[in-house]
Amino acid sequence: MSTSAPGDSPVLSFRHLLSDAVSTFLNEVGLGSAQVGDPLAELIVTLSRYREEGEPLFPVAFLGDDLEGMLRVLGGREPVAIGEGPRTRETIQRALKQCAPLGQGRWWGLYLLLVPEGFAYGIFRTDPFPLVETPLERMRRAGDRSLRVVGVLQLAESVIELRGMGGLYRHVFLSGARLEATLPTVAMDELALALTADVVEPAKGLTRDFYRRVLFEAMQAAHGTLVAVLPKGSAGSPMFVDGVVLGEPIDMVARVMRYHESPDVEAAASVSSAAQLLRGMMATDGITVLRSDGFILGYNVFIRHPETLIREPARVGGARRRTYEVLCAWVGRELTTAFFRSQDGAVACCRD
Structure with missing residues (x-):
């Protein structure tokens, strides 16, 4: 924390705490x-709520001292050099400005x-294919x-994951981020488990990984999301x-296993197109409906709210949060799982 000279307005800064950590x-x-402590802190702060032209962007950045080794471990190909500069905050800001708009989805990563x-x-x-491991x-x-x-990856607004090799990591919570809030990765893992609860191995693990990767990409949209999981x-x-x-219904297990057994172009296209379809469904209003045996059932689905909720306008949270509460009440009866993500990035998952 620092303060200004006597007579000036006091200034409080916790930037040095982040840089030290x-x-x-x-x-x-x-x-x-x-x-690189201070430049990396700048990267974290900037990525925590990065926007271009008002639109949120979610580039994944990697810092290292051996580009060839980095690409080998991350599965990267065809590096494109963009620029260089001293080890300063300004260089970090310029690198993001020039590279972040190119690094959307899983097609391109940013290196420093x-x-x-x-x-x-x-x-x-x-490789953006949803059956291939991501660099992280x-x-x-x-x-x-x-x-x-x-x-370095933004998990939610003001929440950053720092990842090192071999399981080393830190989660950085910045201004306004709630320490008690569920991490998006935890909630999405729970949902992916629910979507494959009634699938047998080896299809279970392969389909779970598919859903986990597609869900993460879908969560990087500005739109909120509701998911209901029905029993097998x-x-x-x-x-x-x-x-x-x-x-x-769309049988994702069959599509995943077809590619696993015969990884030809048609099988790959079937998986990729289904991934894009699911992302589109989750970007619509209403509820995306899936099943515990890996099937995709529907989207843009709505339910009737009990009168008790309709009569409570002062209730905390918007319509999506209230719908999630109704879905949670049906978990263990009509549903096995309910999932919620608000437009500002808060997530929750309720399982039987």
């Missing part, structure tokens, strides 16, 4: 002597490479910590009063 993490990663002059930065191609998943799985790499074999529910319920 980041420097400690960098020491664990092996980059502690590289004078430590070089004698400071930072060299650019982008690299990743590859980092979590890697057991070798000799490669000095830090991954269910065709619908009397609680639904309107919406689109598919006459023939």
